Amino acid sequence: MKNPVLTIVVPCYNEEEVLPETIVQLSRFLNELMEEGLVAEKSKILFIDDGSSDDTWKIIYKKSLNEEVVRGLKLSRNVGHQNALLAGLFSAKNASDCVISIDADLQDDITVIREFILKYREGYEIVYGVRRKRESDTLFKRITAQGFYKLMKKMGVNLVYNHADFRLMSKRALEELIHFNEVNMFLRGIVPLIGFKSTSVYYDRKERLAGETKYPLKKMLAFSFEGITSFSVTPIRLVMVIGVLSFFISLLFGAYFFSLKIWGNTETGWTSLITSIWLIGGLQLIAIGLVGEYIGKIYKESKRRPKYIVEIDTFNLPMPRHLMNDGGNKNELHSTNFRNLSETN
Template structure:
């Protein structure tokens, strides 16, 4: 519920400035419909006095090779809601999303992140705003079910969430990057200087009041998915290695187990030698060599992955470079009173 703020003799209704951040990579097919639908959402929220008339959408072009940026510039010229950032090269979904969040937080009271493919339910954003007015700093959009997914995608996704949870990572089940964050949570998120980004795991670490909104995911409106199996597996592996050392501990445990087995095998060989038993053992010897060799390579690769992440973190290279931007006039935004989430018991 909105509360009035007294300003001299006038009462001003504190409505928050909302920015909807949309990472875009080769989205020229779906972008016109995305802008159209998000404009309708902002129109409706402003009319219902849920958000300020200074609210906008921020389209982040993640180094697209098609006409995505040209469309953003065109929409900016004809649609007062549309603003944009163009990254100098493809930095990846998480970096592009972070670029939009960090840019939007300077003039927004709350920010909603959503993909450009229109699979996330836009109607859920209204519930996000309502929860923000109730005092929540983070609102997670969570899928109600995965019945629309293929068996393989459903099984791998659910397996990923369960695996992350079992490794001690605080991650919300069936939540991607469809969420609302308040300005103060974004201010704190900016202090996380990590190069290996996994926002789904980083946001829960902030610890601010949060809640969930459940929704049904739709089919992609147009274009192709930018997350094929290879990228999905790489993203999952990055998430695991960025937030858990359990794989390293697993390798250590495996080393102890193999050491124990080698001791047992050594005792068996010594006893057999004393008793005069002759064992050819060629097959078992070759299999054991291949097995132990494979485990060693796996362990070295896993350790190398962690060392590689440390290497990237130590260099402190920027996550993204902004080439161009088309942003609303900050003087107009500054004239709008800042709002904080308000509620009545």
């Protein structure tokens, strides 16, 4: 088997604090893989700037001028981690035999990439990086994360337990991934649907080198809810079940109070009435909100808007070096005839 061309895809959003060290470590490791004869000399690292407001793109671009293995992709605005990751995967697909995605904070162990490549050379088309344990997480994060995976499994969603977005995908797997056209992309659930030969490699996650996490509690909850509603109609069925139960319970209470009236033991009261009104009203609002969430997803899908738009691409179309000098002239950059790409749904 000839040495595969590997592209390491790294989504970045406001990562100026950690990015220089990330580039150094990944570049050094990729060169080691080349020297060992595990990957081809044409292998690259593709950093995707997801509309960062700091110097993330400036760092990526300057390194791409000096480092042969470093390339960059600048999106026109922030589109979120999943869409930024898709932009990198699809951009690297045609020039690569396999692609590995990893976060910029280097909490995922980059040495595991060697095992990824060995598994790929054995014939596996998808290799998942799976955490051995979650001892470094807070108790709250550990409970909520593990609860999320268990909940998704009970809803019939085939997730790889304790796997995030650290994975290897072959070119053939990526060509099939393109056929998933939905706007609400939840890659952890979609990739297992491809169904090609896959395996897992286990590793211990590290502490973040620098900067702050881009997934605080609010974003984690939103991401989890996005995954649940994108892959399962169980929540909406659960609301229907609650409604049916409430109906039968109300019949039982109605029969009970009717019997009290017959026996003359009723007392006029406000508490029971207002409690039932608030209970039923709350259930109705929850049901309407949940139905609205699914309708909103249908609305987004129907518009068929692009998931992302590429402003600058140094992976497929290298930029002239004279255009960037200490940050470069933004107007000159925008007036240059770069290729603007968009992946439609």
